[in-house]
Amino acid sequence: MDIKEFATEFLEQALITAESEVLSQEAAITRDIFDYVTDSSEAVDPVLCYYRSKGIKINAYDYDDDDDALSLFSTIPKLEANRLTVADSEVSDLFGKMLRFHKDVVAGKLQERIDESNEELFELMQIISEAANEIKTVRLFVLTNGRAGTDVLPQSFEIDGVFYEHQLWDIERLYQHDRMRAGKQKIEIDFLNTHNVRLKCLSIESISDTIDVYLTIIPGALLAKIYGQYRQTLLEKNVRTFLQFKAKVNKEIRTTIKDKPDLFLAYNNGISTTAEDVGIFTENGMTYINYIENLQIVNGGQTTASIFATSQEKDIDLSRVFVQMKVSVIRATDRMDDIVADISRYANSQTSIKDSDFSSNNPYHIAIENFSRSEWIPSRTGGRATSKWFYERTRGQYLDEQSRRQQGVEQKKFLIEYPKLNRFNKGELAKYEMSWLQHPYLVSRGAENNFKEFTKEIVKASKVDVSKKYYHQLIGKAILFKVIDKLVQKKSLGGYKANMVSYLIAFISSRTNKKLNLEQIWVDQDISENLRQVVDRLIPIVWRHITAPDKPGMNIGEWCKKQECWIKLKDKLVDIDPLLEDEIADNNLSDSNELISSSLTPQESAVIDEVMAIAPSTWFGLAKWAKDEEKLTPFDRKLSFNLGILVKKDKGLTIKQAKNGLRIMKSAKEQGFQIVE
Structure with missing residues (x-):
């Protein structure tokens, strides 16, 4: 395949991406180029955030706080396969527009002109403003599926301690990268x-x-x-x-x-x-x-x-x-x-x-990869299954596998079997699991730091059984994460989407005692309408919580990294437990539903048994008495009612729920509540 055939195929695939993922054609071309940019490790996790005005154009950004580096991307789309030439002036113009954008945001000139409904762009401006003193490198990328000149890159330079670097990814560079990945060059x-x-x-x-x-x-x-x-x-x-x-x-x-x-x-x-x-x-x-x-x-x-x-x-x-x-x-x-x-x-x-680069050969990751290559997604129509999820155990595996297929029919078969939307890597897996394990504050500390903590969990769980059931439930968590991500994005809150998603999943995990029916999510490849309503109800609650740090003026991103932020959210009174009842798996949670099994001391087990031994009618009666007599706090009244539901359905309690239950019962008795046998 020569470069002309590659360019035609690339454009066709981008247009398919645009249609399947409901993106503009320019955004789809940008996304598909990202496959190569991230595979080469020139970027970490780019985010689309289109903005264009006089003298400015931005298509995406990437911020790596581990390296104090900001990358800005701007795209020159070519939508006709026979007209791929990119003028030198177009490339130079885009470099200038990205540089102006960065300087204007640092100077505070753009903030009032940007609509907060453009969430990704608003978040980018917050990052630039809040981390202005930390960002030491700004990398400006011009992306195009056309053919550009090779001598149009401006020289790197430094201004006020910030180093500016320029990169150009055109169709020739993509073609060279593709051939190397395929082992053909x-x-x-x-x-x-x-x-x-x-x-x-x-x-x-x-x-x-x-x-x-x-x-x-x-x-x-x-x-x-x-x-x-x-x-x-x-x-x-x-x-x-x-x-x-x-x-x-x-x-x-x-x-x-x-x-x-x-x-x-x-x-x-x-x-x-x-x-x-x-x-x-x-x-x-x-x-x-x-x-x-x-x-x-x-x-x-x-x-x-x-x-x-x-x-x-x-x-x-x-x-x-x-x-x-x-x-x-x-x-x-x-x-x-x-x-x-x-x-x-x-x-x-x-x-x-980075630690994440040395973990690929861990048996846990190998097992996940093996299941992703063998487990077909259940067919919703009852017919033959046609697709799977794809786990990238090492960087660039997806692109490698696609490139190795014969161009044309074989590559299209690969994309049907492994849709782009169904791929995930080690860093994303760590986000799914650590959010579910109720560590959103660790997820908020960045992909690399979170992965280090996740790796420690794998080491502690050396005997974890990565079974078919575990894999299904892992994909259930992935689907939950992706759906919640889209639901949060639709709210146009104005930033901190990544923090929101992790905190929402952790809250749902906590309220269901990690017993959400993930297997059903795997079967449906979606969450239920009821669960969507729960998430919709939780979004403003979690948003108000993370954007109101305990210390006035505290950076919101830093607040989200603190365990205290999670503890205070977990303790909030939110009346969603009855809505979640239908989302609980019928069978008791098995160890395969989480990476680390919760271990209780004999004393903690005794506390749970004591609360479970109290009749549901007693808890319901206590809740009614407290409301009628205006006793206890609203939180304690609601928890009393919820304990009655949990005990009645024999759903099991967390140690925290049990301890709160005994505290509430003791306080109620001291204030005159009497148990009626």
Whole structure:
């Protein structure tokens, strides 16, 4: 398939995306380009937020608070396959419009002009305003399914401590990325013929049956040029990470390049790479590398990206910058993935790789992946099942699998079997589970931090049975999360949607004692109308709670990260328990319905048994007495009634409900309530 065929196919798929997901054609093209941008780790989790006015255009943004980095995206859509040329002026114009947007928001010039109903855009402006002092890198992306010039990228620059970087993703870059993902094109670097360079090396062969090792020194300018061509495709996909100038080491790399380039080799530890093959020759007793096939950087990505980014600045001279490079040639090709992963893990790290990138081979994740490839979604009509959910255990799996299918019919079959809407990755799985485990404050701390905590839960639950039932219920949580996300979005609240969704799920989990009928959600691939009404009723309650921190003036995002925020929401009096009765699974909750089984001490079990032994009529009577006599608080009156329902239906109680029940009973007796046998 040539680039012309790829461009036509890409446009056709984008138009299908637009129709199936009810998006504008421009938004669909943007979304489909994101598949490649995120697979290359150039972005984390972009959010669509269209806005256009005089001198400004924004299609999406991505904010990574772990790296203090903001990315802005603007798209040039091409809707005719035979008219794909993008003028240099169009690209330059969009870079300028994104830069103006960022500057205007920082200066407070746009806030009054933006309608709060544009929730994603309003949230972006809040992020820029509230994190103005934290954001150290702004990356401006022009996206297009057309063909742009290769020399239109402005130079990087720095203003008031903020580093501005520019990226262009056009159809040629997408095509190159697609071919590499499909294994149809490898990174082949011909140092001698392409770059007129040969690298002196120390060859250490035959020390192992699995690898040969070569040590060399590569010019910084050449390393920057190679990275500029291949970008993060050079970085082994299971360990590549979003690279910015937040880390101290990156700032020092940049400073050394600018101020002491001749000392860079002495100061820097170098990079570790792997390859499938190298071309070497000997001349006058000296060994040289003149060719490397399928080069992958497994350690030193920060060094490489920092050299490249700094090279884009004005008046930067890399002629005296050199980098030590270790090349491990994998001879045991059948064990390539495992060996590369081990080298990545054990290489002396200058900057830590994200924990989520090293967890892919955990048995838990492998089991989820296996079920996602074998469990068909129940057919609503009773006919043959046609689709499944797709779990990305490693980055870019979905795109890899799609690319490996033969273009045309086979790829369309893949998209039917694994619809884009049904894919999810490790970070999203962690959001589903940690929200359900009632840790919305951890989810609010960001994807990477939340995943670290989720990984701890997996370690603690080493004996968890990832059964078919568990997988079905996990997908039930995924569906619940996605539906609630859409319901919140429709409310146009003006930000904090991610926090809202997690807190809503945690609240429902708490009120149902984790006994929501997730299996039924799996069967229906949707939540019930009744549950939608419950969510609709909860949205304004949760919104008022998270936007009213205990301390006046406290940042809302920071408030959502505190456990206290969750505890106070969980204790709120909300009359939804009767509405949730029909949503409770008939059978008692099994361990497979949650990652970690709740363990009670004998004393706690005794407290629950004591409350369960009190007749439902007593709890109903207490609630009526309290209302008639104007005794107790409204919360305690309602809880008394709810306890009667739970005991009557033998639904089981949480330890907190039981303790509150005994407290209420004691207080009522002290105020004159008498139990009538």
